[in-house]
Structures are given as structure tokens and as C-alpha cells.
Amino acid sequence: MGGVRVPSLLFVITVGLLGAAALAQTTPPASSPSGPASASVRPPVLTPVVVARHPHDRAAFTEGLQYLGDGTYIESTGLVGESGVRRVELKTGKVVDRVATPLATAFGEGVAVLGGVAYHLTWQEGVAFAFDATTLNEVGRYRYSGEGWGLTTDGKQLIMSNGSSTLVWRDPKTFAVKRSVTVTDMGQPVKNLNELEYVQGSVYANIWLTDRLARIDPQSGKVTAWLDLSALTREASANAARAGKPLTFDDIPNGVAYVPERGTLLLTGKRWGTVFEVKVPGLGTVNGRGNPRR
Template sequence: MKRPARLGLRSLVPALLLGAGVSAGQLRSLTIPVYKPVVVSRVPHDPAAFTEGFELSGGMLYEGTGLEGQSGVRRVDAGSGKLMQTREPPVPGVFGEGVSVLGGQLYELTWQSGLAFVYDAATLKETGRFRYDGEGWGLTNDGTQLIMSDGSNTLKWRDPLTFALTKTLSVTAQGMPVTNLNELEYAGGWVWANVWLTSRVARIDPKTGKVTAWLDLSELSREAASETLKAGRTPSFDDVANGIGYNKARGTLLLTGKRWPTVFEVRVPGL
């Protein structure tokens, strides 16, 4: 699900307890390194955007937003956060999900409609669409193929021309499945994945599916929540980290979340 019943904030803190069904004792025994990103800059982010997809391409941030009746894709100036262009999905009422730019085309998933839309990345004009089975969550690409998540611990590689499934990979942390994989980014030879309803990002080996490191975004989450409160709105349980972009030229990641007022440019090990 993407909109569960309201949960207590305390239950959202231990990322692996939700993401992989790991007990507190098991969590303490894990040896996978946990890194805290170092913030190097901040850019404004639309606090109304329910961010589901996020990718930097050609100096533009491409963002996909969710919720029925509020979904869409947009082009945002990466340097200022200024909204440059937006459009609604070609099919009304769908719940928009992950986005990725490959070969000049912007791909957008939908949550439960089984539809992927394709747009010209420069104009956001629809150029095609595909059908797929199951749910759509996060989307990225490795320069050749699309990589998607569906809320499970499985990543799926798809042909960008046909959307045919070409590879699946189970994601594990010390042998245990890591579920709720959401927004994705391919950077530095790794797949990076937000774990839904947590402040954790998994760094995944695309050959083995093993989590090789975690990013702890709890400090960024607290800052985003504080700024939201200052703006006069109480953060919701699902105003969580969700959005990873890669600035290859600077060797940094761009991180944001659902309804966050900020995009954080950060440095992390492994890039």
C-alpha cells in the first residue's frame, strides 16, 4: 500500500524493522555500514509535491508526483528549484509514481493502474505508453535499461523500447529481504533505494542484490519537518524521505521527500 492507516511516529523510526521485518536484536547485530550524508547545499522544493519520482538530467530535475487527482510530471530548474513545466497524466485519476529519463524520453510509472507513460523529456509531450503487471513504485536506469521497484524486495530490469522484463533481482541485507523499496537512483555503479516510511536509503549491488551500505537521512527528515512546522503545517506520517537524484559532475546526490520544502545536495561515501 502507499497510503496505510496513520501510524505513530515512533513506529516509523527503526528503518529495518519496517523495511525488512528485522527484530531490534537483529538490527543491532548487523554489520552493514550506516553513513550520514554531508549537506553541501540546499534548494527550495515545492512543499505541496507528493514526490514519487526524482531524477536529474541535463541540468533539469524531473519529478513525478502522486495521489489521485494530484499526480503529474514536472521539469524543475535544479539550481533554483523553480518549476519550469508540468503536465497531468494522459489518463485521468491515476496515481503517478517513479520517473526516469533515458534516450531523451521521460518514463513514468503508475501505482496500481498497470500503465507506464512515455514523454519527450524536453516538451513533456506523450510519445508512448506500456502496460505491465503488478504495482509500480520507483524507477531509474543504468544507461541501457530501466530499473523499477514494486514495493517488494524485487528490482526489475525492463527494455526501454518494449518494457519487456529482462531481469529480476532480490534485495537482501545480511540474507534478509528488504521490502518497501521505493524511489530509485542508479549512481556510482550502485542502485540507491528509499525504503518507504523510513529515513533510510539502501545502497544495493546490482549484481548480487545485497545491501552494501545504508544512508541515514533522519537529520534531513527532522530539518524538513521543522521547516514544515514553521510554515504552519503539521507534517503527516507519510511526509517521508523519497527522492534521489545524482549529480555526476559534482559527485553528489540530491535528496528530498514527500511534501518536503527542501532539496538537499549531499556528499556520501561510494560516489
């Protein structure tokens, strides 16, 4: 999600207070027990361990991220006039190919690849674009109601967020809603679900304007763990300040992708200069390797 591009001082202060209140309400202590979360048990807080750092386009207002299995990832970007989808080399940060969001007035949002098609959301236009995942030529358009934020796939259907506490499963052929679930932490709805990634039976979701990544049971909607990304945010912010381009209030963590052959996650943020490759407790490879998602 993009947010307001030129906020007033009052808006910034208000968002900050709301964000702090949300954190105070939902952030569990480090001593939380592990295991399945219930309405009365706080999910554990996990700290990702950085195993590699990769360059990332500092101008990219990242909205979606997915690793493609061949040393490249697909990324979508936001902001009107700057929105689009690109294929990027992980090790170098080089943009191999790109396409602008076809609607020039649109604010681009999440992207997900399924069945050789890259699906790309828009924030408020209610249009999803479909591109050939290899050529990035447009191959279709779909309509949906409400806002579009994050997008991922479980290998059969698309999973979409809209900034609320609801995740929606959609048919990739028609974009029709197949089912939905409300995401909760200790019985309370978790709002501002943003960029998504489906990994080993769980949905990982960035929470807009926070340093937290939720791991979600897609059947019950319960948060089963939180990932604390604050150290990554501090590093990205310090690097940006040293480069003379300090991060703004909404240059927050947004972008999560799974690298199956290494059992790692790729994490980045809006206008961050780094893609962090991290290990997460309990997350590994499947049979020692993984298949590209095309």
C-alpha cells in the same frame, strides 16, 4: 509509493509499530565494518553531509527524481488528481514545464529518463506513460503487471521497484522484464523498495516509511551500505512545522538523484520544502565530470 491518504488511527499506530520493528530488525550499528556486504556482515551506515539546500515545492508529493545535467531535474508526483511529471530548476525550485499524468484517476509514481524519453509509472493502474523528455508530450504507453513504485535506469535498461524486495530490469522499447533480483540485508529480504537511482554501479533505494536509503549491488541484490537520512527528516519536519504545515506520517524521504559533475546526491521527500544536496562517503565524480542523462 503513495500509501493510504486518510488513514485511521489504528492504521497509523500499526504502521508505526511495523516501521519500528523493521528498523529494529535491519538497522546496523554505526560501528559496522566497511567493504562488500555478505549474509553475515552488516553493511556500514553512512551519514550524508549537506553541502547545499535548494527550494522545493512544498505541495509536491514526490515519487521520482532525476537530475538532467543542465541545472534542472525531472520530478514525478503522486496523489490522484495531483499526479504528473515536471521539469524544475534546481537553484530556484521554479517549475519550468509540467504535464499531468494522462490518466486522471491514476496515482502517479516514479520517473526515469532514458534515450530522450521520460518514463512515468502509475501505482495500481499497470500503465507506464512515455513522454518526450524535452517537450513532455506523450509518445507512448506500456502495460505491466503488479504495482509501480520507483524507476531508474542504468543507461541501457529501466530498473523498477514495486514495493516488494524485488528490483526488475525492463526493456525500454517494450517494457518486457529482462531480469530481476531480490534485495537482501544479511540474508533477509528488504521490503518496501521505493524511489530509485542508479549511481556508479550501485542502485540507491528509498525504503518506504523509513529514514533509510539502501545502496544495493545490482548483481547480487545485497545491501552494501545504508544512508541515515534522519537528520534531513528532522530538519524538513521542523521547517514545515514553523511554516504551519507540519508533515504527516507518510511525508517521508523519497527522491534521490545523482549530480555527476559535482559527485553529489539530491535528496528530498514528500511535501518537503527543501532539496538537500549532499556528499556521501565513497561517492564522487567520474573523470571530474559527468554527462547529462537524456
